[in-house]
Amino acid sequence: MTAQTLVVVVAGVALGAVIWWPASSGGRSGLRFASMAILSLPRRLSSWSGPVIAASVVALGFGVGAVLVGVVTGMGAAALAGVCVWAFAVQARSRRALVETDELAQLAGVLANQALVAPTVVQAVREAAPLVSGRVGIAARQMAAECETGGLVEAASRFAATIRRPLAEMVVTMLSEAFRGGSQWVNLASVLADEAAEAAETARHFHRQVAALMPQVAVTVVMAAGMVAITGFAARDVGAWLISATGQQLLLVLALLIVVLCARVVAPAWRAAR
Incomplete structure (x- = not known):
């Protein structure tokens, strides 16, 4: 050869x-x-x-x-x-996008559960933040801590600026609407949890x-x-x-x-x- x-x-x-x-x-x-x-x-x-x-x-x-x-x-x-x-x-x-989308879906699901039992939106954020892991969990705990010293809307805006994901913007919009007195925030949280789960599945497939x-x-x-x-x-x-x-x-x-x-x-x- x-x-x-x-x-x-x-x-x-x-x-x-x-x-x-x-x-x-x-x-x-x-x-x-x-x-x-x-x-x-x-x-x-x-x-x-x-x-x-x-x-x-x-x-x-x-x-x-x-x-x-x-x-x-x-x-x-x-x-x-x-x-x-x-x-x-x-x-x-x-x-990285998959991990953060999964964490945001986890946050949305926990918020939807807390919306059924928490007396206030701030209390729901305070109870939900420790249950989320990763970078999103760190940002969520920071948001919960800032709610104690400032307003929820400002803290949520800083959370969205830290994560910079469309799903994070949706979470902030839902929290801001609930904090301003939205009467249907329980339904909004449930819908957001479903959409977040679909987004996580799409990111997983991609x-x-x-x-x-x-x-x-x-x-x-x-x-x-x-x-x-x-x-x-x-x-x-x-x-x-x-x-x-x-x-x-x-x-x-x-x-x-x-x-x-x-x-x-x-x-x-x-x-x-x-």
């Missing part, structure tokens, strides 16, 4: 793995496990660690391409690394799709770059042409084309996960 034939076989197997493996249950769980392991690192660091890690990965891609081939190829490698980072950033944003697709996009980009690199190393004449000025320009054009194609998938998911 010649080196060229070996390259074709390896590339075919790799491409088949990219296409078929993520479609299976084991493949999806494997991709999800790997992506979750990557996404869990920034949560343990500071809030600015995400942009720093992203810039480091892009710089690493440029450095590897520039050292191994040339500056032009390094630019293409940086663009491909940026797409991979973007894909994982979409997944991180989707997961995240399942993102968790399956975004790692596949990143793996596809890496495998495409890997197949080009394997071809260049296996066939010396091809490798010599790829490191030439014309070859590097072609690699840059191909990298930018891959970036554009991937952006058509990643960009809508990025906007939807906001």
Whole structure:
């Protein structure tokens, strides 16, 4: 078997793995496990660690391409690394949105229950806040504490400014209406709890799709770059042409084309996960 034939076989197997493996249950769980392991690192660091890690990965891609081939190829490698980072950033944003939507749904459900027994809206917020977990729970407890020293409307507005989710705005609107004397706030709380549960289910479905697709996009980009690199190393004449000025320009054009194609998938998911 010649080196060229070996390259074709390896590339075919790799491409088949990219296409078929993520479609299976084991493949999806494997991709999800790997992506979750990557996404869990920034949560343990500071809030600015995400942009720093992203810039480091892009710089690493440029450095590897520039050292191994040339500056032009390094630019293409940086663009491909940026797409991979973007894909994982979409997944991180989707997961954060899912967690906060679940917490807001939990808050809405607890408020609906408290609306049936609490004598006042402030008392309902005070009783409901400790039962909510996560970032929303922290903001809700802060809102309950501020109700003791200020008005509920102002505290609720600060809660919405902290969470910055449409569902949080709906919770604030319901609380403000109830505090101003709305007679139907029990019904409003019940309707809001139902809508929040539906929003949480929608966010859960969206995240399942993102968790399956975004790692596949990143793996596809890496495998495409890997197949080009394997071809260049296996066939010396091809490798010599790829490191030439014309070859590097072609690699840059191909990298930018891959970036554009991937952006058509990643960009809508990025906007939807906001």
